Amino acid sequence: MTPPRALVTGAGGFVGQALCQGFSRRGWEVVALDRHFVDLPQDPRITRFEVDLCSAEWTRLPEELDLIIHAAWVTTDPMSLGMSRGDYITQNVLALAAVLGFATRNPPDSFVFLSSSGVFSASDAIEGLTDQHRPTGSSPYAEGKLKSEGLVASWASEGLSKTYVVRLGHLFGVGEVVRPTRQVVSLVAQWVAEARKGSSLEVRADDPLRDWTYTADLAPALERLTADPVEQSPVHLSNPETLRDSEVASLIASEYSSVEVEVSTKPPGMSVKPPMVPSDLSIFNDFQWTDFATGLSSVIEEEETL
Template identity: 25%
Template structure:
């Protein structure tokens, strides 16, 4: 049985990856320091004989006994609320955490896939964004801690590939949504849905003309899996090229949720990108991948998930430590 280590396993994407690799017949080792992850996301896996979990911070030395075939490095804060609140930890997991896991991959002779982001493009001056675009990033702006952490992650990964001959894969993830997102993490979709469920006005920053492209989580996981199993070492965009303005997206959420509340507008945060749309030509040609889930269907599934949550989760932050989890 092949063994895979997934960091950030208790997070939104990490937990779905744990599900996928268990279905594929792997022994899955999940690792998370729970700084933003939530054990509720993987509680259903604790009874699985081929799943084990370690509460560990990957910025510290990482040891895993036995052989490893694959490593997927998804440990990192990913929402503006998180990385603005914990900027140093965000930089450390992108730098020190990635370095530790590349070292582990080298020691175990394992293939490693690292999770980068469309944020490496910054506020892009090229549209849609292709993998050969170098980006337009402010390294000392408030978003720089996340943007530059991921740019460093890519650089050190490629250095290990070229210098040590390590098998590496780099996925650039665009906006993704689906069940297990945190309602209060500040990202646009859960923010809108949370406001609708609480009977609040939906908050749009700026004039709403900025665009995003939303990919359903099942599609993203499929793209990641195909990239890991491919022979391609350079970065690959994985996302849905169906672009929509934030103002129009707010109207879609209003229609979906049936809220009678209105949209209010506030000042645009500093360095917030005005356009986000992936060029997925490489993913189509190299991986034979493109998204399958229509946004209307994906939003319905996600909304049904949010509606199923206990009411207190609409107002309170989820527990994200072992102590809080045990005291439930």
């Protein structure tokens, strides 16, 4: 029996690597695309192509695909890259358009665009951001993602593939490092790095509540989503577990000796968005999300052996 095949863009990044390895573990063949690979482990099920999506030699790629996941995105603030807001948005949208062009010529069974809770502003909800809330984020990142969500929705109307806009929330996992296109890592990665040095972990005075999803859960979750015949967009895909920053810091500190958690006395600064609320989809009723504490222990154990 021929194994299913997925194409993943941004495969050299934090999320892309997790997807490639996750689908490989589940018996898929993976076509991995990125401009440059550094840490993606060798795997006989994963075939790498180093390409610029906007000028890719698409004829080199396999044409028969069950799934395309567009995970490529420049998350770094454009000013840090010496780019204008317009150039930043255009670069990201053009990369998506190129992938959609390939998908038009070679329609997969399913197409997934990875968006983010970053499309929302802190004032869009009080208790939790649902898939019914209207996003009003105004950052270059938010504007680019929202434009891309619209482009994917337009492409979906052609009916070539089952199509999903999937918004992810806060993520943590193995292999989260700074790279030019992603210069800011998650709070979990920042605190783990501080804890390894024996430094105390400083928690914001307002101690915000956040959703946290272990990246190893993404591939099985997307596999289940795209196997369902019912399309829905956008889909909020996240672990329903939420934690206060102080809880996260305490769990990290408990993994290391002599690391303390301190509550900042400074004003908290910019407001943190409410946690993202997962979409109410029956296909996930029995899905086993990895709880934060278990995922954290796995990350620390695996990264200490690298």
